[in-house]
Amino acid sequence: MAIHVTGSHMHDKVINDKIFKAGAAAKVACERFGTENVVDASIGVLLDDNEKLVSLSTVEKVFRNLPMSEITNYAPIAGLPDYLENVLDVVFRDCRPDAYAKALATAGGTGAIHHAVWNYTDIGDSILTSDWYWGPYQIVAEAFLRKLETFTMFDENRRFNTEAFRVKVEELQAKQTNTFIILNTPAHNPMGYSLDDDEWDGVIEVIKNAAKNKEKNIILLVDIAYIAYCGDQHDCRTFMKKFSGLPENVMVIIAYSMSKGYTLYGQRAGAIVGISSSRAAIEEFDSVNNYLCRATWSNINRSAMDILNIIHDDKGLTEQIETERDGYYQMLRRRSDVFLAEAKAINMPVMPYVSGFFMSVPAKDPEFACEKLFEDNVFTVPMMGGLRIAICGVPFQKLKIMAERMVKVVHLTR
Ligand SMILES: Cc1ncc(COP(=O)(O)O)c(C=O)c1O
Structure with a gap:
């Protein structure tokens, strides 16, 4: 019998975080095979097409100019x-x-x-x-x-x-x-x-x-x-x-x-x-x-x-941040357009997409498809009905290869 030290409401509470698991596996693959050979579509943060974390420069400028007391105070x-x-x-x-x-x-x-x-x-x-x-x-x-x-x-x-x-x-x-x-x-x-x-x-x-x-x-x-x-x-x-x-x-x-x-x-x-x-x-x-x-x-x-x-x-700063965000919206648009076009060309259905960081591809056995993709150095997240891809983090040049590798696994079952 398992022995618990926690309150009874917390017995057996374990996070099975598939997002961070896929992200960690992608990191290991990058070290082994080189970033250029790995597609990490797991984590929901904006990366540019050089796979660098995006920091809006308007925000950075304001942040760096804050007095220390505003950073440390309650x-x-x-x-x-x-x-x-x-x-x-x-x-x-x-x-x-x-x-x-x-x-x-x-x-x-x-x-x-x-x-x-x-x-x-x-x-x-x-x-x-x-x-x-x-x-x-x-x-x-x-x-x-x-x-x-x-x-x-x-x-x-x-x-x-x-x-x-x-x-x-x-x-x-x-x-x-x-x-x-x-x-x-x-x-x-x-x-x-x-x-x-x-x-x-x-x-x-x-x-x-x-x-x-x-x-x-x-x-x-x-x-x-x-x-x-x-x-x-x-x-x-x-x-x-x-x-x-x-x-x-x-x-x-x-x-x-x-x-x-x-x-x-x-x-x-x-x-x-x-x-x-x-x-x-x-x-x-x-x-x-x-x-x-x-x-x-x-x-x-x-x-x-x-x-x-x-x-x-500040009107100027507001305009600046809007312009920056719009630039990244356009970046997401370019990525989603390409992925949708690739998916269409290879006959792979994609769930309805309007905008944002993520797209989903239906899969018969998402967990299994995801494991298979890991072997092919593509890291996605299994959801109930398919695979989630974080296009926010996948550079433009890796979208085609991601689609081609995905189509090989989405119909598979264990
Ligand atoms: C659907 C959804 N809701 C809410 C959040 C909340 O994010 P945070 O707690 O970082 O503001 C996220 C972040 O990934 C999300 O994907």
């Missing part, structure tokens, strides 16, 4: 007051919904997801997301004694499956007080899909219908981790306007991350943004998230919040 528990205002501008831009809204600083987007799950679900609840999803959703759910359930993301036309979504929302609503939903859009990880306005209308209709039951609440968490690289920054936010005037038992929460948009992955900064028609619900949101910040990390990285504030308040 911040208020909820975050710097200016940051809490400015981050609302950065999240919504010109698509602010007509509703109460409040932000608190969190340790990355992960911190926002952590807070939302703990504060808005009960022990034993199920959380709903799409069947292709970012693995940590499940880890956060299970660490807090919740479960993760999924709905089929696409219908036969490769469009968001509103009907499957509705069925699962109704099913969860029948058994728990809060129906907690995570949608990762725009630029979904692992697929790069973004719901369009019609698909969003379908989602809102399902939620409004469910909200007719006033005994129950609907919590919609929208994870926008990749929004900075979605092309037109107005067009990819129009869905946010749809959060205006929702019923008072609907709480929309946006998980915002500075990791990608500011290339500040390791600085651990982001925000949880609550949106509601109810002033009381937003006051409660503020209070419980403050409380949980104190209980979790106390306060977050002050200098990252300064960086957002300084860039936000």
Whole structure:
């Protein structure tokens, strides 16, 4: 019998992190065979076509000019007051919904997801997301004694499956007080899909219908981790306007991350943004998230919040960062266009891609296909239905070879 020293809720909790496993294997392969002979499509950070980590120069300039006291000092528990205002501008831009809204600083987007799950679900609840999803959703759910359930993301036309979504929302609503939903859009990880306005209308209709039951609440968490690289920054936010005037038992929460948009992955900064028609619900949101910040990390990285504030308040810097981001959006576009063209030429299906860091290729036995690709020095991440490739980190010149090696394994089974 296994002997545990932990509390019973942590027995047998082990992270099987396939992303870092693939990344570590790629590193070993690079040392053995040379970087030029290895395709590492595992980790979600931006690398340029020389495989160097991208640091936005606007951010670097502002960061290096911060006084030491701003780097080392504590911040208020909820975050710097200016940051809490400015981050609302950065999240919504010109698509602010007509509703109460409040932000608190969190340790990355992960911190926002952590807070939302703990504060808005009960022990034993199920959380709903799409069947292709970012693995940590499940880890956060299970660490807090919740479960993760999924709905089929696409219908036969490769469009968001509103009907499957509705069925699962109704099913969860029948058994728990809060129906907690995570949608990762725009630029979904692992697929790069973004719901369009019609698909969003379908989602809102399902939620409004469910909200007719006033005994129950609907919590919609929208994870926008990749929004900075979605092309037109107005067009990819129009869905946010749809959060205006929702019923008072609907709480929309946006998980915002500075990791990608500011290339500040390791600085651990982001925000949880609550949106509601109810002033009381937003006051409660503020209070419980403050409380949980104190209980979790106390306060977050002050200098990252300064960086957002300084860039936000300076028109020139704002324009500069926009131009830089647009350049990297174009780089991702070139990579995805080439990969899609290669895949088409060799008859390899790719899941619907709109924008972002990742694409996915369906595979019969993803774990096995992934192992086979390791042997061929291509490092991808197995997901439930296929292989995730992080095009953010694969240089242009390696895309063709990656597609050619992938097509040899995606149909294989053990
Ligand atoms: C889908 C998704 N959500 C949220 C995050 C949060 O990232 P961070 O905690 O670094 O802000 C990531 C990062 O990889 C992600 O892929």
